[in-house]
Amino acid sequence: MNASASPALAADDRIAWLRVSSCYLPLATPISDAKVLTGRQKPMTEVAMLFVEVQTEQGAEGLGFSYSKRAGGPGQFAHAREIAPALLGEDPSDIGKLWDKLCWAGASVGRSGLSTQAIGAFDVALWDLKARRAGLPLAKLLGAHRDSVRCYNTSGGFLHTPLEQLLVNAAASVERGIGGIKLKVGQPDRALDIRRVEAVRKHLGDGVPIMVDANQQWDRPTAQRMCRIFESFDLVWIEEPLDAYDHEGHAALAAAFDTPIATGEMLTSAAEHGDLIRHRAADYLMPDAPRVGGITPFLKVAAQADHAGLMLAPHFAMELHVHLAAAYPREPWVEHFDWLEPLFNERLEIARGRMRVPKRPGLGISLSEQARAWTRESAEVGQRT
Known part of the structure; x- marks a missing residue:
């Protein structure tokens, strides 16, 4: 039709x-x-x-x-x-x-x-x-605030990647037009985390946005120490420093440090996000539309986040989240993962640090x-x- x-x-x-x-x-x-x-x-x-x-x-x-x-x-x-x-x-x-x-x-x-x-x-x-x-593209149906969104790459910064290759991956992502680089941290040897972040910052220079993600693997004392050390690297955010449901701990870190705290990707309902928001446990909220039950509950999360004055950085699934981020009032970030690309016939356009919203109707993708x-x-x- x-x-x-x-x-x-x-x-x-x-x-x-x-x-x-x-x-x-x-x-x-x-x-x-x-x-x-x-x-x-x-x-x-x-x-x-x-x-x-x-x-x-x-x-x-x-x-x-x-x-x-x-x-x-x-x-x-x-x-x-x-x-x-x-x-x-x-x-x-x-x-x-x-x-x-x-x-x-x-x-x-x-x-x-x-x-x-x-x-x-x-x-x-x-x-x-x-x-x-x-x-209409989904973003336009929802009411877009922009035609493109800032994007950052994660898939090149996992911990299985040797440091030398990590530097190559980070530079290649910037050259491709991706706007930021996220590095995985949270290793048992914290000195290795510091060395990797320091090396990437030196390699890319001060002008490239860098984020880190501990994947919930620090306890509260370790998170305090690592957040304090990472303050000097001018990071966009520190992601999941604590267990996903430790809202009080995340709130304490958000209040104590200049570097923003990001969390929310592991929560699986609008109600769980509402609890996180009430605790002021994040500066960047990271809802995942498939995990919370789709676009309908995601919009409820986004409305709460905007009312609370939070920034938004949806987790994974860029083919979907580019639309939802474009409809958020505050300038968001979208996570670039090329993993899902073989599943679809279409590709997203990336240039000058931003991911363009497809002009095709709907999500703009086909299997x-x-x-x-x-x-x-x-x-x-x-x-x-």
């Missing part, structure tokens, strides 16, 4: 068909952050993607996704497959109502975590459909043949038109 179709027809449209798919994206190199070096997790070798495709009786289509790292992919797919029939026959424009319906369809397993991450793929697909039907080839399971409900 094209964007010029009769509004009356669209108003009468109903969901006729859905496909949920479990796709596993292999990573070329096993990925290690501080959680690996502290023995809490194994290196990451793949990302489990949950895709939802939706089509209406009149032929309008939408694509959504969620994901899981290291574990949880089969559980997300199983939950999505169970709740998918709840959407058949519904008006796809009633996104808030449908989010609640999906939540209640699986309410016995809770309103956060794996269950809402499964809902997130449906929610994103419905927003994608709505924007496509309007003939590649490679994504189909990496799909291990799929299930359909309803009848495709």
Whole structure:
């Protein structure tokens, strides 16, 4: 169905068909952050993607996704497959109502975590459909404040990367037009963290924005010491210095140091983010739309964050978050990861430190043949038109 179709027809449209798919994206190199070096997790070798495709009786289509790292992919797919029939026959424009319906369809397993991450793929697909039907990029449908957003690279700064290669990766990202560089820290030997950050700052110079991410691996005394040391490197932020749910500890660091504190990526509901915001536990809030349950709850988080005067830096999934960040009133950052690029036919444009919002309708992405080839399971409900 094209964007010029009769509004009356669209108003009468109903969901006729859905496909949920479990796709596993292999990573070329096993990925290690501080959680690996502290023995809490194994290196990451793949990302489990949950895709939802939706089509209406009149032929309008939408694509959504969620994901899981290291574990949880089969559980997300199983939950999505169970709740998918709840959407058949519904008006796809009633996104808030449908989010609640999906939540209640699986309410016995809770309103956060794996269950809402499964809902997130449906929610994103419905927003994608709505924007496509309007003939608008998602950012424009939501109400964009800008046509591009600042972006920073993470994928070149993991702890498995030797220092010499880290310097090469950082310089290459800047040369490519990416605006900032994030380095993983949180190693058992804190001197190694300091040496790596110091080397990158010296290599890139004072004008390049640098962030660090401890992935929740410091205790409070260590975080105090490391935040104090890192003050001299003029960092954009220090990310997850403490456990994701230690709101009081993060708030104390945010109050004590000039360098902003960033956290929020591990939270899995708008309610959890609300608690973090009330504690003033972050200067930069880092919600992840698939993790909180999709765009609908993400917008609730963003509204709370803006009311509190917080800066925004959504976690991962740049193909989605470039739109959501563009619709945030305060100038945000978006995390550049090239990991997901093989899954889609389109690419995001990056230049002069910024990521451009696609001009294509909806999210502006479509599944590649490679994504189909990496799909291990799929299930359909309803009848495709």
